[in-house]
Amino acid sequence: MKTAPEPLNYGQSLQPGERAPACYAASAIASRGRFFRESECPTRSPFQRDRDRILHASAFRRLTYKTQVFLPHEGDHFRTRLTHSLEVAQIARTVARQLRLDEDLGETIALAHDLGHSPFGHAGERALDEAMKAFGGFDHNAQSIRVVTRLERKYLAFDGLNLTWETLEGLAKHNGPVLNKNSAVAKVLRHIEAWSALDLSQWPSAEAQVASLADDVAYLSHDVDDGLRAGLISFDMLFDVPLAGPIAKEVSAIASGAEPGRAIYEVTRRMITAMVSDIVQESRRRLSALAPSDADDIRHAGRATVSFSDGLSADLLQLKRFLFKAVYHNRRVLDVMEKAEQVVRDLFAKYQADPATLPAGWRDALQGLDERHRARLACDFLAGQTDRYALSEHRRLFDVTPELG
Numbered sequence: 393m394k395t396a397p398e399p400l401n402y403g404q405s406l407q408p409g410e411r412a413p414a415c416y417a418a419s420a421i422a423s424r425g426r427f428f429r430e431s432e433c434p435t436r437s438p439f440q441r442d443r444d445r446i447l448h449a450s451a452f453r454r455l456t457y458k459t460q461v462f463l464p465h466e467g468d469h470f471r472t473r474l475t476h477s478l479e480v481a482q483i484a485r486t487v488a489r490q491l492r493l494d495e496d497l498g499e500t501i502a503l504a505h506d507l508g509h510s511p512f513g514h515a516g517e518r519a520l521d522e523a524m525k526a527f528g529g530f531d532h533n534a535q536s537i538r539v540v541t542r543l544e545r546k547y548l549a550f551d552g553l554n555l556t557w558e559t560l561e562g563l564a565k566h567n568g569p570v571l572n573k574n575s576a577v578a579k580v581l582r583h584i585e586a587w588s589a590l591d592l593s594q595w596p597s598a599e600a601q602v603a604s605l606a607d608d609v610a611y612l613s614h615d616v617d618d619g620l621r622a623g624l625i626s627f628d629m630l631f632d633v634p635l636a637g638p639i640a641k642e643v644s645a646i647a648s649g650a651e652p653g654r655a656i657y658e659v660t661r662r663m664i665t666a667m668v669s670d671i672v673q674e675s676r677r678r679l680s681a682l683a684p685s686d687a688d689d690i691r692h693a694g695r696a697t698v699s700f701s702d703g704l705s706a707d708l709l710q711l712k713r714f715l716f717k718a719v720y721h722n723r724r725v726l727d728v729m730e731k732a733e734q735v736v737r738d739l740f741a742k743y744q745a746d747p748a749t750l751p752a753g754w755r756d757a758l759q760g761l762d763e764r765h766r767a768r769l770a771c772d773f774l775a776g777q778t779d780r781y782a783l784s785e786h787r788r789l790f791d792v793t794p795e796l797g
Contacts, residue, residue, distance in 0.1 A: 414492035416684035418597045424557035427541075427587050428550045438556045439496040445553040446500060449546075451507045451539045452477075457778035459513035459732075460611075461618055461719065470622070471614050473513070477506050479614060483606035483668060484599075490672045491679070491698065493599050501562035501603040504555075508535025510775045511782040512736065515729035519736035520771060527767040534576035535775050537563055541584065543772060561590050562600035566607075568696070569593050591691065598690045601698035602671075608700075609667045612711060617660040619719040621653070630659075633714045634707035639663055667704070674701040731794035735786050736774065742789050743770040749789055 413419075420437035433441050446452055455474035471479075481502040488498035509532045510516035520530040540563065541552040560581075564570060570577050570592040578592060585592075595601070616636055619625040630640040639662045647655040675698045682697060684690050690697050700708065719725065742749055744767060747758050754773050758766055777785065786793045 412492075413494055416598060416679070416687055416690055417493045418497050418558050418599050418687045420494065420496070420556075424588055426554045426556055427584065428554045430549075430554065437496060439494060439500055439559065442553070442555045442559045443496060443500040443503060445555065446504045446507070446540075449507070449539070449544050449553060451544060451776065452503070454776065454778050455506065455509070457780050458509055458511055459516075459779055461513065461615055461725065470618050473506055473509055476610060476614065477503055479610040480505065480603065480606045483609050483664065484603045487602045487606060487668060487671055487675075487698075488599060491598065491602070491675055493602060497558055497562065497597070498599040498602045498606075500555075500559050501566055501600050502606055504536060504540060504559070504563055505566060505603060505607060506532070506536065507539045508532045508537070508775065510535075510736065511777045511779045512729065512732035515732045516736050516782075519733040520740065520775060523737055523740040524767060524771050527764050527771075528579070529576060530771060530775070531576035532775075533563070533567070534580045535772075537577065537580050538772065539776075541580075543776070557588055557590075558597060558599075560584060561596050562603060564590055564592065565594075565596035566600040566604040568604075569595060594691045595693060595696065596691065597687055598675075598698050601690075601696055605671050605698060605700065608708065609664055609671075612667070612708065612715070613660045613663045615715050615719055616663065617656055619715070620656045620659075624722050624724065625718045627655075627659075629718065634710045635666065635704070636663060636711055636714075639666070667700070667708075670701050670704045671698065674699050674704075728796050731796050732779075734794060735782055735796075738790060739774055739782060739785055740770060743774065 418439075420439045423438045426438075432438070436444065452474070455477060456472055458473035460471040460473050460476045481499045484498040484502040485495045487493075488495045510520050510530070512519075517530060517532050524530045537560070539552075540555055540560070543551075544553050545551055547554070564577055564581055572578060573592075581590060581592070584590065616625070616630070620627070627640050627644055630636045636659065639659050643655055643658045643662070647658060678697050678699060682689065682693055684693070684697070699705075747755055747766070747770075750758070750770070750773060754769065757769055761769065774782070783793060783796070
């Protein structure tokens, strides 16, 4: 008679050279569980299982053709929402390892943090939020939670991915406490809160804080990289910008005659190293001062425990202002994004006015819904579209479709 395999004792069997997670790390062993009760996996911790569910999610695959800054068809070497998420996850693992946190949870939150993004990046989000103004608006963080709790439909027993409490907490609060009880994030979590309170007014786990900062590190470095490669900015333009400027000067001095791509990568890899080192040093200082005995001490600390130093935070604010002016608000980028916003507005209006234009499964789901819920369903369908699918839909439904790029 065969017997079931013994469950792994997660976190107890370390490989040579590995260190056990610290007492303040989130624990997969003591996870607060899942909304729908499930048997544990014999080969993966709960957080590893969450990670794998995200990687196999349809919404994750669709990030391949969702805009980060430049539309995917503008060039094969620019970041997409998928490659951005992978870079965030890699940085999150590195920082979590240095701080002796649960690397799997940090990686999981990083991989999932952008699942709710609409087509065409923040331009699409603005257009959807405007279109949904009378029906509760649109927020990509709230949409990420909708994706993992409702919209993914793979399992026989439940809708969503049935992720652990800790992963849901990280998605809800990775940008910090949610103080507005009427915010989109708070509203979409009410059924989860009825099961197990997420303490939205408190800080999240250290792993969620790591994922948030890893997002900053990734997008600031790769937007400099993409901006340089696209010709929107030059090395000279960077020279007076904090963090990037001194690094660009150093690289310029040693990279004379080098291929431009090599010099650009040298700048961005040094930027990543500088930001990650700062996070680790500042966070270790804060951890030492707090002396947490468990993960809840991090949650109740009253401020971020994982953080950039004050000095680097001020420098990054200046870098962000530079990128907004030189890259995100560059006329070349704005021209494309204004057209993309029009595509999203047109599609939403069409789905609302003529539900017969929706695919059969979505049309069936509309039956019996009031106006507000019909709008949300149309929003869910549109938010899940890739850039290229949205353009294809627009060509199907309209006589003229804007040329993007």
